[in-house]
Amino acid sequence: MKRPGTRAARRWTAALAAGASLILAVAAMAQDDRTLREIQKYRQMLQEGNPAELSEARGEELWATPRGPAKATLEQCDLGLGPGKLEGAYAQLPRYFADTGKVQDAESRLVTCMTTLQGLSYADATRGWYKANSDLEFLVTYVAGKSRGAKIEVPATRPEEADMLAVGEALFFRRSGPLDFSCATCHSQEGRRIRLQEVPDFLTSAGARSSMTQWPAYRVSQGAVWTLERRLIDCIRQMRWPEPQYLSDAVVALEVYLQNRASGGVMEAPGIKR
Amino acid sequence: MQHRRRDFLKLLSLMAAAGLLPAGAARAEEWNKAAFGSKKLDELMKLLGAGAPQQSDLVALIGPEIAENGAVVPLEVESKLLDTESIAILIEKNPNILAGIFTIPSGTLPDIQTRVKMAETCNVYALATAGGKRYFAVKEIKVTLGGCGG
Amino acid sequence: MTANRLIALLLGIGTASMVGADGGDAAIERSEQVVRESFAGATPEEWKARLAQDRTQAMCSRYHNAPSTDVAASIVAEALGSIRYPEDGKLLGDWKEGEKLASIGTGGHIGKLQPDPPDRKRGGNCYACHTLAVEEVAAGNLGPSLTHYGKLRGNAPETVKYVYEKIYNAQAYLPCSLMPRFGHNGWLTPKEIADAVAFLLDPESPVNQ
Amino acid sequence: MGNPMKIRTKLDGDVVQVRVLMSHPMETGQRKTPEGELIPQHFIQLVSASYKDRTVLSAQWGAAISRNPYLSFKFQGAAKGEKVKISWVDSKGDSRTDEATIE
Numbered sequence: 190m191k192r193p194g195t196r197a198a199r200r201w202t203a204a205l206a207a208g209a210s211l212i213l214a215v216a217a218m219a220q221d222d223r224t225l226r227e228i229q230k231y232r233q234m235l236q237e238g239n240p241a242e243l244s245e246a247r248g249e250e251l252w253a254t255p256r257g258p259a260k261a262t263l264e265q266c267d268l269g270l271g272p273g274k275l276e277g278a279y280a281q282l283p284r285y286f287a288d289t290g291k292v293q294d295a296e297s298r299l300v301t302c303m304t305t306l307q308g309l310s311y312a313d314a315t316r317g318w319y320k321a322n323s324d325l326e327f328l329v330t331y332v333a334g335k336s337r338g339a340k341i342e343v344p345a346t347r348p349e350e351a352d353m354l355a356v357g358e359a360l361f362f363r364r365s366g367p368l369d370f371s372c373a374t375c376h377s378q379e380g381r382r383i384r385l386q387e388v389p390d391f392l393t394s395a396g397a398r399s400s401m402t403q404w405p406a407y408r409v410s411q412g413a414v415w416t417l418e419r420r421l422i423d424c425i426r427q428m429r430w431p432e433p434q435y436l437s438d439a440v441v442a443l444e445v446y447l448q449n450r451a452s453g454g455v456m457e458a459p460g461i462k463r
Numbered sequence: 464m465q466h467r468r469r470d471f472l473k474l475l476s477l478m479a480a481a482g483l484l485p486a487g488a489a490r491a492e493e494w495n496k497a498a499f500g501s502k503k504l505d506e507l508m509k510l511l512g513a514g515a516p517q518q519s520d521l522v523a524l525i526g527p528e529i530a531e532n533g534a535v536v537p538l539e540v541e542s543k544l545l546d547t548e549s550i551a552i553l554i555e556k557n558p559n560i561l562a563g564i565f566t567i568p569s570g571t572l573p574d575i576q577t578r579v580k581m582a583e584t585c586n587v588y589a590l591a592t593a594g595g596k597r598y599f600a601v602k603e604i605k606v607t608l609g610g611c612g613g
Numbered sequence: 614m615t616a617n618r619l620i621a622l623l624l625g626i627g628t629a630s631m632v633g634a635d636g637g638d639a640a641i642e643r644s645e646q647v648v649r650e651s652f653a654g655a656t657p658e659e660w661k662a663r664l665a666q667d668r669t670q671a672m673c674s675r676y677h678n679a680p681s682t683d684v685a686a687s688i689v690a691e692a693l694g695s696i697r698y699p700e701d702g703k704l705l706g707d708w709k710e711g712e713k714l715a716s717i718g719t720g721g722h723i724g725k726l727q728p729d730p731p732d733r734k735r736g737g738n739c740y741a742c743h744t745l746a747v748e749e750v751a752a753g754n755l756g757p758s759l760t761h762y763g764k765l766r767g768n769a770p771e772t773v774k775y776v777y778e779k780i781y782n783a784q785a786y787l788p789c790s791l792m793p794r795f796g797h798n799g800w801l802t803p804k805e806i807a808d809a810v811a812f813l814l815d816p817e818s819p820v821n822q
Numbered sequence: 823m824g825n826p827m828k829i830r831t832k833l834d835g836d837v838v839q840v841r842v843l844m845s846h847p848m849e850t851g852q853r854k855t856p857e858g859e860l861i862p863q864h865f866i867q868l869v870s871a872s873y874k875d876r877t878v879l880s881a882q883w884g885a886a887i888s889r890n891p892y893l894s895f896k897f898q899g900a901a902k903g904e905k906v907k908i909s910w911v912d913s914k915g916d917s918r919t920d921e922a923t924i925e
Contacts, residue, residue, distance in 0.1 A: 224529060224750050231527035234537035237576070240890035242828045243845045319726050352643065359637075359644035362677050364670040366663040367721065367800050368793040371674060375755060383741045384751045385531060385607055409535035412847070412889035422726070430663055431655035432724040439651030442644070463531045494867040499884040529750070535888045554886060558852065562886035565895075571878050572837065576894035580850070580886045607751035727856065 228385055232461070241330055241407035241459030244414045248331025251324060257307030266302035268295065268332065279336035280456050283445050285349045292353045294444050296418050297436040299328050318435055319422075321413030329416045330405050333458040340455055341401060343448035350445060353438070357446025360439060361391070370428040372443070386463060391447055398454030401447055406460035414459055417444060499561050504553070507560050511551065516590070516597035519544070524589040524600040533581040533606035540575055540600075544593035547573035556585035581606050641675060660723055673789035685788040692785035696778050697796065699803040704777040704810055705768065711812025712746075712819065714805055715739035721800070737780075737801055737809055742792075745812070746819035756792060763814035764821040776810045827908060829922035831900075838900035838924055840871065842893045842908055850885040866891060868911045873900060900924050 252263045268278035269286070283294040289301055296318075303314035303324075317323040345354040364371040375381070375388045379396065382388060390396035404417045415423075418440050422432050433439040501507035525539040540550045550573060552562040562579045573591065581587070584605045591598050652664055669688050672680055680688060698704065717736020722729040739745060742755035745762075766772050778785055781796030781803075795801040801809070812818050825845035832839045844866065851863030863885060871879040878897040900906070902924055909919040 227528040228531055231530055231537065234527065234539075235535065235578075237537075237894070238828075238830075238841055238843050238892040240843055240845075240892070243825065243843055243890060246826060246828060355640040356644045356647050359640045359674075360647070363644065363648070363666075363674045365666045365674075367798045369670060369673075369798065370793070373678065374791045377678075378755070381753070381755050383753045383755065385529070385753075388755070409532045409888075412534065426722055426724050426726060429721050429723065431652060431660040432726060433651040434654050437651035438647045442647060494882050499882070537892075539894075557886050558850075559884055559886065561884055563881055563883045565879065565881045567879070568877055570876070570898050572896040572898070574896055575879075576892070578888040578892050580888055605750070 224385065235409065235461050239407055239459065239461045240412075241405070241414045241461065244327050244330040244407075245334045245459060246331075248327035248329070248334075251327050252331055257303065257309040257313075259306065259308035261306045261308070263299070263302050263306060263328070265306060266299065268298055275332060275335040277336050277339035279333045279458075280339040280341045281343065283343065283350075283353070283441050283448065285347045292349050292438075292441055292445065294418065294436075294441050295332055296325055296329050296416055297441060299325060299332065300436060315435060318416075319419060321411065326405075326414050326416065330414050330459050333405050333456070336456040336458070338455060340453055341398070341448055341451050343445060343452055345445055345449050353442045353445040354449055356438070357442035357444070357449075360443055361446055366429045368429050370430075372424065374428075391450060394450055394453065397447055397451035401451035402454045402457045403460030403462065404458055406458065406462040408462050410463055415462075495564070498564075499559055501560055502558065504555065504560060507553070511561070511564075511590075516599055518600065519591075519598035522589055522591045522598050522600040524587065524602045526587065526602060526604055528603070529605045529607055530581065531607060533583070535578050536581050536587075536604060536606075537578050538576065538587065538589075540573075540589040540591070542573035542591040542593065542598075544573070544591060544598060547591050547593045549592045550575060551590040552577070552579060553588040553590060554579060554581055554585065555588070557582050637675065654725075663723070669784060669789075669794075676789070678789040678791070680789055688784055688788040689786075692782045692788075692794070692797070693778075695794075695797045696781050696785060697803060698777070699807050704773045704807050705814060706804060706807030706809075706811045708808070708811035708815040708818040708820075710805070711808035711810070714801070714809055715745055715812055716749075735800060737795060737805070739809065739812075746822070748819070759813060760820065762820055763816060763818065766814075768814040768816075773810060773814060776813055777806060780806045780809055824910075824912075824916055824918035827918065827920040829906070829908060829920060831906065831922055831924045833900060833902055833924055836900060837896055837898050838906070839894060839896045840906055840908075840922075842871075842891075844891045844893075844910060844918075846889070846891060846910075846912065848885060848887055848889045848891060864913055866910045866912045869893065870909050871895065872907045873897065874904065878906070 255262050265272040267273075267286075268275065269281055269284045270276075270278045279295050282298070283292050285292050286298065286301075291297075293301065300311065300314045303309045304311060315325065318325045343350075345351055361372045364374070372391070375383060376391045376396075379390045379393065381390070389400040391400070404420060405414050406420075407414050418435060421440050421443055422435070426432055495510070498507060498510040501510055521543040523539075523541045523543070525541065526537060530536040538552060540552065542550060546569075547567050549564055549566050551564045553560050554562055557580070563577060565575050567573045579587075581604060584603070586601050586603050589600045648664060655661060655664060666674065669691060672684050672688060676684060714737040716738075717734055718738040718741055720729050720733045720735030739759075740749060740752050742753045744752040744754065744758040744760050747760055775786075780801075782794045783790040783792035784794060793800060796803060796806050813820055815821070827845070828843040830841045832841075846866050847864055848866065849861050849864040851860070853861045855861060865885040866883050866887070869879070869881040869883060870877060879895045881893070883891070904924050905921045906924060907919060907921040909917060911917040
């Protein structure tokens with residue numbers, strides 16, 4: 190019983206310190222919750238009127254407008270379910286197409302149709318794909334809208350698709366560049382954010398679905414609808430890598446990987462994003 | 464925020480007391496170039512106001528406390544004042560303060576929604592005119608920095 | 614793990630296609646082929662260099678950031694050996710400069726669509742992943758909260774050294790850490806890292822208020 | 823001129839909520855292209871809505887209204903099957919009118 194006071198005091202100090210940091214932690218969490226709640230409110234208010242609907246309407250018009258040297262419409266375009274069959278087609282892409290011998294996503298396939306059916310050059314078909322109001326922005330938005338309510342279904346069972354799935358997975362984890370980033374850096378843990386922006390965990394189907402059911406999406410920061418290719422290519426740019434080529438296998442392989450994981454999710458695109 | 468609110472009130476009363484403004488400034492037929500070009504709250508009030516403005520619970524400015532992107536900030540303004548004639552939206556720290564004026568004819572409900580750009584975190588004011596008098600609601604909206612690109 | 618592979622690892626000459634004992638080699642080889650084809654337009658040397666993987670990157674990719682004990686040990690050893698210190702030996706810099714770095718998320722973008730001007734300041738973008746000063750609400754949570762970091766841990770020399778090394782090369786303490794190797798990769802200079810250390814540890818810094 | 827608006831209506835009793843999306847860049851005149859050139863100011867200045875011969879809303883906008891503007895308003899005395907007409911005029915004098923049937 191020597192210097193009991195000191196020991197007790199020490200214990201008290203420790204308890205107080207623990208209590209104080211607990212209070213701090215709780216306060217930080219409360220602040221966090223409130224912030225996220227307000228961001229949620231912001232997003233809900235935006236859902237009311239999504240400008241992507243404007244792109245959708247223009248895509249519908251473009252789809253049925255005779256264009257190119259062949260003066261043909263896209264109404265006979267085969268997006269995987271047969272010529273002109275649009276309902277639910279987007280939700281089952283990317284898939285293997287025998288006529289091109291390639292696994293293609295929606296925009297790659299649309300470019301195939303624009304070049305084969307309408308006779309447009311590749312350059313004309315893809316003109317301004319990275320800018321607001323491109324033909325592809327409109328067409329992809331329209332085509333994706335035709336899968337509203339459809340379930341994503343990309344089993345990737347054909348050998349060509351299975352190959353792209355494996356490539357997509359390897360790419361998802363592939364680290365390089367001056368920041369050592371891979372897709373997995375930001376997208377392999379639940380409940381994470383970059384600043385206030387949630388970054389879905391693509392390793393869970395819930396996370397993959399939460400994202401893949403929304404693209405193409407109107408990005409308020411861009412004032413334009415971004416297609417999935419546009420989104421992925423920008424992620425890669427943000428990783429400080431050089432950009433892959435538009436419609437290239439690297440992008441399509443990542444889409445196969447993500448869509449495969451998101452399978453079963455119900456399409457809501459076009460969505461609205463930051 | 465309290466401080467700013469008082470300044471705003473004081474300013475509005477001063478303007479009104481000085482009789483600086485014609486009523487019904489928000490006629491749709493002609494675009495009020497001077498008001499939309501205004502860069503200062505006091506100057507804008509000269510161009511817009513009439514009647515002693517007061518903060519009122521009968522004017523509701525609904526919006527998020529935090530906007531993920533300043534390019535698109537959704538707002539709803541609902542006035543419960545009888546005979547609301549117009550609703551204006553003012554963004555204190557924008558290069559031009561006035562964002563829009565909505566004229567509400569009789570038979571139309573004083574309840575409008577729109578989306579505005581905000582240059583930075585600041586107070587947003589909803590200014591309603593009813594019976595020739597001005598009432599306002601104010602809300603601070605934070606504009607946050609974005610994702611990985613900064 | 615075969616003896617050859619272990620030797621390759623220890624010598625630090627393992628490449629993505631040489632490692633892996635569970636059938637992943639083929640997928641990685643195939644994906645590297647896809648990278649070469651899909652990024653064929655990336656012709657400037659600096660762009661190509663950003664696509665090439667060093668050994669640590671290849672290992673962490675191959676093992677999905679969960680390396681075996683042996684691989685992990687080799688990554689840590691290499692990382693510890695990579696650390697360089699500021700010429701003046703000061704590991705605790707100016708927290709105000711560190712605060713600026715913590716907020717800057719731009720700089721260093723390449724490519725054709727939206728490159729940064731080459732002289733654009735490259736930040737540490739700490740807020741993208743960490744909570745630091747309490748008043749900055751727009752803070753991410755990919756990494757742990759660092760609020761009150763110095764207040765809770767003090768700034769004894771060994772703490773300062775640890776924080777400096779962690780920012781310089783996080784993999785010296787956590788193999789395949791998701792955090793960029795800011796110093797090792799030359800993204801931040803030793804002086805800038807010392808400023809970031811001060812932002813975390815200086816009692817005056819908003820992080821510790 | 824301009825691209826079509828998207829107009830939605832929702833009738834509740836005799837009050838109709840009209841939601842409009844307009845296709846417009848709403849350039850402030852302060853933005854630059856990636857090449858560093860200033861993009862000239864170009865935004866919708868006047869908006870009006872009518873139902874039969876009655877003006878049900880008019881508005882003046884500045885460049886601070888967001889790109890691809892959204893507007894929602896409500897008025898009384900509406901009936902199913904009747905039309906509501908929306909018009910805008912922008913700072914270059916371009917204009918556009920669209921209408922929708924109340925559902």
